[in-house]
Amino acid sequence: MFTLQQCQEIFNTALLREVELLKKKPEELYLPVEYIMSSGGKRLRPSLVLMSFNLFSDDIESAVYPALGIEFFHNFTLLHDDIMDKSPMRRNNPTVHTKWNENVAILSGDAMAIIAYHYISKCRAEFLTSVLETFSQSALKVCEGQQYDMNFETLQDVSEADYLKMIELKTAVLIATSLKTGAILGGAKTQEANTLYDFGKNLGLAFQLQDDLLDVFGNSEVFGKPIGADIIANKKTYLMIKALSVARDNDLAELKQTLSNKYSGHAEKIKTITGLYHKLNIQKYTAGKIKCYYDNALQCLESVNSGARTKEYLRSVAEMLMHRER
């Protein structure tokens, strides 16, 4: 039985070893891969692969390569998203396209997607077809989610349902796939693998809404990013969409005016919007929605037929994610 921390350690050991093997030429292609893969991160997805695998089998080393594949894929999407979003920083380091250039970032990202598939393919032959089908379907959904996210930037009206669908595709599906992949590799029945997918999907939705919340109400030093960045970028987060739907009369007018006013100072804009969120009870609405997904997730986990102790470890990961401040 392995805890989250133990799974993270097993994964990080394997990652260090594999990153050494990627010190190849041409350097312009492989150095950025090493750079982003060594820049930290929670290693949430690969740990979930291992923990889900561990519900059904103890031979955890045999799931490490597919776990590496999913983490490489996740970082590949971050690398390309950062180009598209023109983000200068990631995990307190300059992004690849900032440190090198856009061409290097495009091509080393492409290489990472290929390396991801290379690792995912390193699993027992009997599970390969099923693992690859699950992974490719989800990988395509992640691209769809990113496209919707970009489309929303220029759309006036984004409904709550549209937003939830977008974060499901962009974030929740890969977390769900991590759990399903671990289950398949551990020899779980199809139904159990699908239930763990649903556990992960609900957990992923709660996780992203928590992120939206922390952007406004978090502690900047703990969260690791400046507070209010989504507000400054006029991002249509769950909070903003909810505020636009519940605000009336003067509040709605003030909200819309602040959104359209390009010339107000950053601090002032954050203060006004945060004030409106308080007045409109947006934190409560969002926390309620998070709890709803969190409860759904736990219900899924409950129905998985496996040893109580490993399920307890997964439950504690879910709880930790819900109470996280970063």
Add this chain to the structure above:
Amino acid sequence: MFTLQQCQEIFNTALLREVELLKKKPEELYLPVEYIMSSGGKRLRPSLVLMSFNLFSDDIESAVYPALGIEFFHNFTLLHDDIMDKSPMRRNNPTVHTKWNENVAILSGDAMAIIAYHYISKCRAEFLTSVLETFSQSALKVCEGQQYDMNFETLQDVSEADYLKMIELKTAVLIATSLKTGAILGGAKTQEANTLYDFGKNLGLAFQLQDDLLDVFGNSEVFGKPIGADIIANKKTYLMIKALSVARDNDLAELKQTLSNKYSGHAEKIKTITGLYHKLNIQKYTAGKIKCYYDNALQCLESVNSGARTKEYLRSVAEMLMHRER
């Protein structure tokens, strides 16, 4: 037994059917995929998958999905290369990043890489591990080749050996992999699959050198691209590298001066360089190198243990490629 034309027809029928299935949302993600996959091209790689498969088996339909995978991957690399090279046109149409924008081109390219793997994975389970390993290794080499190609743009001295290694990675390896994949799927022994890989590698090298030659000595209307584009772009093709290595005294000085003179007119530059190529016998050197690879390729094909008739069809493809004018 299927000829090149028949394989192209089988492939194009499958492609049309699959492109219909890709009419999905969000349109910004999938329309560019449909656009580039419907813009023509020789369909050389997927046809080689099918013809190589046909050396060992007649059930050609069972190799169509992996053939689709390789053609999707090839077009994904073209799409991303066009962003990196800032190319405005491809196959007489605006490139994706020109018709839409760079973000759309990055993300729909990413989707194409995933779709490529999805198709490649649709093969008989017993061959899946081997097909994927071959493919991922080669896909990574294609990225390495593109990176070297970009590096060469700013390097003063590129040796003939460096150049040949670059085009092997960027172009020849995927042609080789097409042939090897067909052979694996057809049930060929490892040695035969590797011999077909070598046939394809030599054919691919000859193919790319032919491309370099056609850029200078081709007929623009037949070739489909303006003649001398590589000269204008100061590209270090085989011809240029050879010319720089054999030119002496005044010829070398004139060559270097023309290369460094940014202000000479395009027509004048093409005329001067082409004149030097004539004087230095560069066409003859290049044709000799092409013949060398072509002969190597045929020798590999000769040693494959398979029916004479299907080998004859593959030999005629090689001959057609060597005498092509476009």
